[in-house]
Amino acid sequence: MRQLKPMSVMLGAMLLTACASSSHVVTGEQRAPIAPEEVTIYSQAPALKYEIIGTVSASSSKGLSQQGRLDAAKQELVEEAAQLGANGVIVNGLNDSGGVSTGISTGLSGGSGGFSTGLGTSITIHSADVKGQAIYVYGAGDK
Numbered sequence: 001m002r003q004l005k006p007m008s009v010m011l012g013a014m015l016l017t018a019c020a021s022s023s024h025v026v027t028g029e030q031r032a033p034i035a036p037e038e039v040t041i042y043s044q045a046p047a048l049k050y051e052i053i054g055t056v057s058a059s060s061s062k063g064l065s066q067q068g069r070l071d072a073a074k075q076e077l078v079e080e081a082a083q084l085g086a087n088g089v090i091v092n093g094l095n096d097s098g099g100v101s102t103g104i105s106t107g108l109s110g111g112s113g114g115f116s117t118g119l120g121t122s123i124t125i126h127s128a129d130v131k132g133q134a135i136y137v138y139g140a141g142d143k
Helices: 004-017 066-083
Strands: 020-026 040-042 050-060 088-095 099-111 114-126 128-137
Touching (some): 040 066, 040 128
């Protein structure tokens, strides 16, 4: 029971330090921002006519699972594209090979004052990274 409290503190600290970030480079004509719910993620170029607004990228270490971190990164990507007025993102780069690394170390030292020991632990959450092209897809009714 005594070890449960330190683990809870470590887990809480990990969740507080988890972060997400995104960025963009405008290479085309930026449009008025739209709601992120209006942005569609494509794994390949859509069949409809579209124009490239720019490139977007996002990274996230939020989430306890690899899928959770990937989902958070995709959400960041969509939000970044929406700020550019893009209603679509063609994902062309995905790095979700991260995961969680743990480590335990021990130490023992001695000298004229006696002996001391130590124990340390570490947990590293690797982020998921997503990159793509922010696009504006013309619908069938658009001109």
